[in-house]
Amino acid sequence: MLTQAELVVLLAAIANGDVAAFEQLYGATRAKLYGVLLRTLGKPELAEEVMQETYLKVWKMADKFDSTLASPITWMVAIARNRAIDIVRKKGEVSIEDESEAMEVAADTPAPLARREMTEELKRLLSCLGKLDPEKQRIVLLAYYSGWSRDQLAKKLDIPVNTIKTWLRRSLLEIRGCMGA
Amino acid sequence: MLDEDQETLAAEYVLGTLTAEEREHAEALLTFDSGFEAAVRQWERRLGELNVMVEAVEPPSKLWDRIKHEVSPAATAAAAEASHDLGEPLAAEAGSPRDLYEPPTVDVPTSDLSLSAEAALAAETADVSPADTSAALPAAEPRTIERSADVIYLANRVRRWRRLTLGVAAIAALLAIYVAVGQTAPDLIPARMRPAGSGMVARSDGSVRMQQDRLVAVLQQQPTAPAFLVTLDTQNRTLIVRRVSATPETGKSYELWLISSRLGVPRSLGVVGGEEFTQRPLPGNYDVDTLRTASYAVSLEPSGGSPSGAPTGPVLFTGKAVESLPAAQPPKPAKT
Numbered sequence: 001m002l003t004q005a006e007l008v009v010l011l012a013a014i015a016n017g018d019v020a021a022f023e024q025l026y027g028a029t030r031a032k033l034y035g036v037l038l039r040t041l042g043k044p045e046l047a048e049e050v051m052q053e054t055y056l057k058v059w060k061m062a063d064k065f066d067s068t069l070a071s072p073i074t075w076m077v078a079i080a081r082n083r084a085i086d087i088v089r090k091k092g093e094v095s096i097e098d099e100s101e102a103m104e105v106a107a108d109t110p111a112p113l114a115r116r117e118m119t120e121e122l123k124r125l126l127s128c129l130g131k132l133d134p135e136k137q138r139i140v141l142l143a144y145y146s147g148w149s150r151d152q153l154a155k156k157l158d159i160p161v162n163t164i165k166t167w168l169r170r171s172l173l174e175i176r177g178c179m180g181a
Numbered sequence: 182m183l184d185e186d187q188e189t190l191a192a193e194y195v196l197g198t199l200t201a202e203e204r205e206h207a208e209a210l211l212t213f214d215s216g217f218e219a220a221v222r223q224w225e226r227r228l229g230e231l232n233v234m235v236e237a238v239e240p241p242s243k244l245w246d247r248i249k250h251e252v253s254p255a256a257t258a259a260a261a262e263a264s265h266d267l268g269e270p271l272a273a274e275a276g277s278p279r280d281l282y283e284p285p286t287v288d289v290p291t292s293d294l295s296l297s298a299e300a301a302l303a304a305e306t307a308d309v310s311p312a313d314t315s316a317a318l319p320a321a322e323p324r325t326i327e328r329s330a331d332v333i334y335l336a337n338r339v340r341r342w343r344r345l346t347l348g349v350a351a352i353a354a355l356l357a358i359y360v361a362v363g364q365t366a367p368d369l370i371p372a373r374m375r376p377a378g379s380g381m382v383a384r385s386d387g388s389v390r391m392q393q394d395r396l397v398a399v400l401q402q403q404p405t406a407p408a409f410l411v412t413l414d415t416q417n418r419t420l421i422v423r424r425v426s427a428t429p430e431t432g433k434s435y436e437l438w439l440i441s442s443r444l445g446v447p448r449s450l451g452v453v454g455g456e457e458f459t460q461r462p463l464p465g466n467y468d469v470d471t472l473r474t475a476s477y478a479v480s481l482e483p484s485g486g487s488p489s490g491a492p493t494g495p496v497l498f499t500g501k502a503v504e505s506l507p508a509a510q511p512p513k514p515a516k517t
Contacts, residue, residue: 031240034237047240055248122233143196143197144231148197175192
């Protein structure tokens with residue numbers, strides 16, 4: 001895995017049309033992005049489609065990447081997740097089998113990492129998350145990792161959707177207060 | 182700093198818990214509200230770190246070939262075309278020339294996007310497609326040729342507004358539900374402003390069929406509270422705006438915009454007056470079909486309206502017109 005600084009350099013080269021740099025970036029990030037997309041989309045075919053769209057977008061928008069705002073991988077994951085969530089939302093009423101399949105894939109949040117593998121930013125986020133009630137922590141994490149809507153979270157966890165809505169709102173505002181700008 | 186509603190919208194957009202409609206709304210805001218965009222980027226940074234814990238999964242190896250195939254020819258075509266069209270390099274600090282060739286981000290038939298600005302853009306840049314690679318130059322060359330800043334700016338604007346019009350159209354579908362003003366809020370337009378005998382036709386079931394020359398748009402932030410009611414009389418070319426619950430800040434003005442993919446960029450329909458009602462001739466020569474299909478938006482501008490002719494402030498309200506006229510009372514007999 002390349003370092004963050006190396007990825008930033010690659011993105012700068014990609015902004016200049018460097019296909020070789022693009023290939024290197026792909027090699028360094030593909031498994032992470034594919035893992036994220038599989039979790040949200042459930043189906044490999046869909047995940048591949050969104051992979052393709054995501055990397056094309058990265059190719060076109062590399063010059064828009066701003067390393068003061070995000071790390072390369074965070075930026076790319078945001079592009080991929082956004083597209084994936086658009087797809088699952090706009091498909092709207094996914095057929096029941098589709099949904100349960102995706103739910104199974106996403107049913108649990110990932111296993112915790114050893115602390116030494118964590119970035120500083122992640123430690124900060126987790127310490128803020130840790131200040132929330134356990135059930136609210138779980139909802140925020142589940143939402144992020146599964147890409148479920150409030151309705152789906154409500155159904156899956158058997159909690160009224162209005163409660164989910166209130167919890168999410170409070171939790172997110174607390175996280176903002178805890179992490180700062 | 183955003184208020185808590187906006188902040189939560191930004192956060193939930195990133196978290197992924199919004200409904201399709203709420204996402205459309207957030208995406209429309211993203212295209213023209215820089216404060217909201219900044220909040221979204223911040224949330225992407227705050228929550229994005231969670232990806233570290235996601236297990237990496239190796240994608241199929243054929244995937245790279247597909248991606249590479251889409252990338253390489255486009256790059257070489259751009260290089261070839263750019264060097265043929267522009268006799269001399271322009272040393273402007275513009276974005277990457279590839280900006281100019283970004284395909285629409287939404288799947289819409291190109292023929293539907295007859296944007297005037299886009300047409301102008303196409304004329305400037307010539308049509309480049311991967312098929313034009315026959316005269317490909319070495320891929321290393323493209324960066325020696327830069328476009329002028331103007332062209333890039335135009336390209337970006339066209340893209341922004343194209344996304345916007347599509348986003349707004351989808352929001353509008355939501356809003357249209359609340360535009361059943363005739364049933365729910367019959368007196369939103371005062372009698373003196375209703376056209377005399379405007380051709381409402383009562384049907385036996387008590388519903389009212391409206392004459393087709395009135396367009397009404399409700400512009401709102403919250404589904405339950407309309408903020409502006411815009412009525413367009415396409416026959417008499419008049420525009421009536423009623424402020425329902427919006428109060429302008431001091432030193433600021435609300436400006437009404439017409440947003441249509443046919444027009445490319447938003448067109449001002451003028452500043453909304455300080456009174457509850459603003460009535461004036463409909464500016465511009467927009468045809469009825471454009472008015473009917475357009476979205477409408479209100480932005481907060483410096484007093485007197487946008488100095489640049491394009492929205493500069495946050496867009497606060499959006500909505501789409503429906504052909505309707507609020508029924509004030511049991512409808513009069515149809516005009517003869």
